Amino acid sequence: MNGIESLLRNHLKGFTPYSTARDDFKGDRGIFLDANENALGSVITEKWNRYPDPLQNHLKQALGKIKAIDPECIFIGNGSDEPIDLLIRAFCEPGIDEVLIFPPTYGMYKVAAKINNVSVKEVSLTSDFQLDMIQIKSAINHRIKLIFICSPNNPTGNLIKLRDVLELARVFKGIIVIDEAYIDFTESNSWIEAIPKFPHLVVLQTLSKAWGLASLRLGIAFCNRHLTDILNMIKSPYNISGLTQNQVLIALKQEDRMRSFVGEIKELKRELQSALQQIPIILKIYPSDANFFLVKFKDAKNVFHHLIKNGVILRDRSGLVLCEDCLRITVGTSFENKQLIIALNNYLK
Numbered sequence: 001m002n003g004i005e006s007l008l009r010n011h012l013k014g015f016t017p018y019s020t021a022r023d024d025f026k027g028d029r030g031i032f033l034d035a036n037e038n039a040l041g042s043v044i045t046e047k048w049n050r051y052p053d054p055l056q057n058h059l060k061q062a063l064g065k066i067k068a069i070d071p072e073c074i075f076i077g078n079g080s081d082e083p084i085d086l087l088i089r090a091f092c093e094p095g096i097d098e099v100l101i102f103p104p105t106y107g108m109y110k111v112a113a114k115i116n117n118v119s120v121k122e123v124s125l126t127s128d129f130q131l132d133m134i135q136i137k138s139a140i141n142h143r144i145k146l147i148f149i150c151s152p153n154n155p156t157g158n159l160i161k162l163r164d165v166l167e168l169a170r171v172f173k174g175i176i177v178i179d180e181a182y183i184d185f186t187e188s189n190s191w192i193e194a195i196p197k198f199p200h201l202v203v204l205q206t207l208s209k210a211w212g213l214a215s216l217r218l219g220i221a222f223c224n225r226h227l228t229d230i231l232n233m234i235k236s237p238y239n240i241s242g243l244t245q246n247q248v249l250i251a252l253k254q255e256d257r258m259r260s261f262v263g264e265i266k267e268l269k270r271e272l273q274s275a276l277q278q279i280p281i282i283l284k285i286y287p288s289d290a291n292f293f294l295v296k297f298k299d300a301k302n303v304f305h306h307l308i309k310n311g312v313i314l315r316d317r318s319g320l321v322l323c324e325d326c327l328r329i330t331v332g333t334s335f336e337n338k339q340l341i342i343a344l345n346n347y348l349k
């Protein structure tokens with residue numbers, strides 16, 4: 001048994017997963033009478049009558065080239081929310097094990113844990129939104145099987161210090177998940193490079209942000225082969241639709257376009273932040289390495305409702321620890337950002 005398998009929930013050790021109708025024959029051509037599909041076609045012109053590749057092999061080849069990683073170390077999920085849920089289901093015994101998170105952070109870690117009846121231990125970030133290493137080390141115990149680190153962190157927008165993540169990866173023996181949903185907006189290297197050294201590391205990325213493909217629902221977990229085997233074993237058989245697989249294969253050829261979006265969004269962010277600096281009800285604009293940033297207002301709740309009445313929707317984060325009176329602003333188009341500024345100026349009148 002490898003180190004990762006020893007962390008797996010007991011009832012999943014030696015588990016036989018569902019075998020799909022396409023497991024016994026790998027080619028594209030053949031007379032497929034094995035999956036109870038409609039052989040005559042689809043009710044629409046496009047042909048979607050066949051089940052998609054359950055392991056998304058073409059996509060993994062393409063992603064492997066872009067990310068310089070063995071396709072066997074790639075798990076593809078229906079958004080990165082899918083691997084978040086699967087990791088909890090694989091490693092945390094409901095009612096016994098725990099996950100460790102660092103609020104304020106992305107809400108789905110807690111939600112996914114709660115849905116699975118897994119307790120969540122929380123150690124707040126420090127006032128500069130970094131890991132509180134002393135508190136974290138004293139919080140770690142044998143029941144904690146998974147740690148979620150979000151970098152750049154949502155909703156605060158900052159990267160987590162490399163030195164602290166490294167230290168945690170050395171001291172913690174369970175699974176460490178580094179959520180890099182916003183990594184494409186940063187100058188920082190991905191933690192993917194560290195996977196060969198740390199077999200218990202999972203790096204999450206998504207095509208929902210810089211690639212502009214949120215509606216297609218495609219998230220990725222990069223990790224050691226033993227971990228991708230486990231995720232593949234417990235996922236639902238055809239978790240990524242054929243439509244998504246086709247479209248993403250086309251999209252992955254447009255990496256340059258993604259990079260130019262990122263450049264444009266960064267420029268729009270600078271413009272928006274300098275316009276916001278002129279608005280007196282804004283107390284602080286937090287630095288951010290992502291396509292959003294946190295802003296502290298004089299009276300965030302009232303501002304939030306005023307903006308909604310004016311058709312501008314921000315994310316109210318004022319209820320979160322360390323985020324009192326804060327709203328999270330996603331960088332929009334030049335027009336959208338101007339509408340936000342106009343609506344904020346109207347608040348003062």
Ligand SMILES: Cc1ncc(COP(=O)(O)O)c(C=O)c1O
Nearest residue numbers: 079080081106154181206208219
């Ligand atoms: C930090 C973080 N991780 C993961 C996700 C989920 O992304 P996906 O669309 O891939 O499910 C989000 C979405 O906002 C996010 O902010």
